[in-house]
Amino acid sequence: MWLGIGGLVLSITHWLWAKGPKWAVGFGWLERPVRGPRPAIGNPVEQLFSGFRDPAEGLGEWAFYAAVLLIAVALIQRIPYHLFYKTHRLIALAYLVLAFHTIVLMQFGYWASPLGILMAVLVLNGTTAAIVVLFRRVGTGRQAEGSIVELNYYPTLRVLEGQVALPRGWPGHKAGQFAFVTSDASEGAHPYTIASAWDQAQRRMTFITKELGDHTRTLRERLRVGQKVKVEGPYGCFTFDDGFPRQIWVGAGIGITPFVARLKQIAMERQAAPNRRPQIVDLFHSTADWSDEAIAKLTGDAEAAGVRLHVLHDARDGRLNGDRIREAVPEWREASLWFCGPIGFGAALRQDFAGHGMDVTHRFHQELFAMR
Numbered sequence: 001m002w003l004g005i006g007g008l009v010l011s012i013t014h015w016l017w018a019k020g021p022k023w024a025v026g027f028g029w030l031e032r033p034v035r036g037p038r039p040a041i042g043n044p045v046e047q048l049f050s051g052f053r054d055p056a057e058g059l060g061e062w063a064f065y066a067a068v069l070l071i072a073v074a075l076i077q078r079i080p081y082h083l084f085y086k087t088h089r090l091i092a093l094a095y096l097v098l099a100f101h102t103i104v105l106m107q108f109g110y111w112a113s114p115l116g117i118l119m120a121v122l123v124l125n126g127t128t129a130a131i132v133v134l135f136r137r138v139g140t141g142r143q144a145e146g147s148i149v150e151l152n153y154y155p156t157l158r159v160l161e162g163q164v165a166l167p168r169g170w171p172g173h174k175a176g177q178f179a180f181v182t183s184d185a186s187e188g189a190h191p192y193t194i195a196s197a198w199d200q201a202q203r204r205m206t207f208i209t210k211e212l213g214d215h216t217r218t219l220r221e222r223l224r225v226g227q228k229v230k231v232e233g234p235y236g237c238f239t240f241d242d243g244f245p246r247q248i249w250v251g252a253g254i255g256i257t258p259f260v261a262r263l264k265q266i267a268m269e270r271q272a273a274p275n276r277r278p279q280i281v282d283l284f285h286s287t288a289d290w291s292d293e294a295i296a297k298l299t300g301d302a303e304a305a306g307v308r309l310h311v312l313h314d315a316r317d318g319r320l321n322g323d324r325i326r327e328a329v330p331e332w333r334e335a336s337l338w339f340c341g342p343i344g345f346g347a348a349l350r351q352d353f354a355g356h357g358m359d360v361t362h363r364f365h366q367e368l369f370a371m372r
Contacts, residue, residue: 060101085188144169179233252341
């Protein structure tokens with residue numbers, strides 16, 4: 001996403017740099033420079049490029065306008081996901097036109113320099129990637145076919161829990177990772193955190209979704225047991241891998257999902273190696289909504305994993321903050337902190353712990369689950 005934003009900013013800067021002098025001449029702020037006749041071109045390749053200059057300029061400008069519009073569609077979250085999904089790959093087509101624009105208009109002598117070699121590598125790799133995108137071949141080697149085997153809805157939480165059977169093709173995953181799931185080809189793939197540990201014998205995966213957007217609000221009506229789905233992944237680095245003797249987990253609202261997967265993974269590991277010295281973990285779950293059934297499940301998972309659970313209902317217990325965490329875990333200086341939930345809450349916790357001396361660069365981990 002940030003590479004896309006960076007590309008947008010640089011392309012607008014390039015466009016202004018090219019258009020600015022022309023506008024200045026038009027307003028009378030600058031005088032048009034006097035140019036003599038172009039020198040004769042002896043190199044046949046340069047002659048070929050020279051013949052395409054006018055179409056390269058015109059097509060490149062229109063491709064720039066299209067790219068700006070498409071990137072805006074991607075970034076404006078009010079635009080429904082299915083429209084974003086259907087239009088986003090057209091950026092690859094705009095890129096191919098802009099690559100043509102670059103190849104033709106770059107000063108020909110640059111191609112023999114290190115800059116030209118770097119540009120050639122970038123254009124070649126970008127063109128390959130654009131073709132892969134246009135033919136919808138992204139991630140095809142990481143996809144598995146499955147079917148929905150169980151659906152549970154928690155009305156007070158507005159949360160849907162679904163279990164998918166993947167008889168073949170799925171390589172397994174680590175707790176905390178996510179996958180793209182396609183249940184409707186016209187809607188496209190959506191990313192969901194995986195809420196289960198991988199058991200090779202059972203080959204099932206759980207997803208927990210909250211009704212937050214235009215797509216998730218309709219899942220309860222769209223999904224049914226027995227429905228075929230496609231799962232792509234796994235992706236993500238929020239995998240609890242560190243060498244600290246203690247961890248603090250904070251799952252705010254639906255941000256509890258990766259921790260549910262980790263609880264189940266630890267429980268499986270405890271069964272397989274009961275004499276292994278466990279890592280000490282405190283899990284804080286703060287929620288504005290309440291479900292006795294869901295909290296009972298979470299409590300059972302925490303007990304099976306040997307994790308100390310702290311549940312805070314906002315209306316009853318107030319908001320969770322750094323002081324409450326440090327009071328509950330006096331040994332917090334020995335721990336790493338793993339956070340999943342609202343971005344603003346995570347940023348506030350990070351700043352709070354940094355102010356109390358935590359090396360947040362190495363000890364604070366936040367799931368940045370923002371695709372748009």
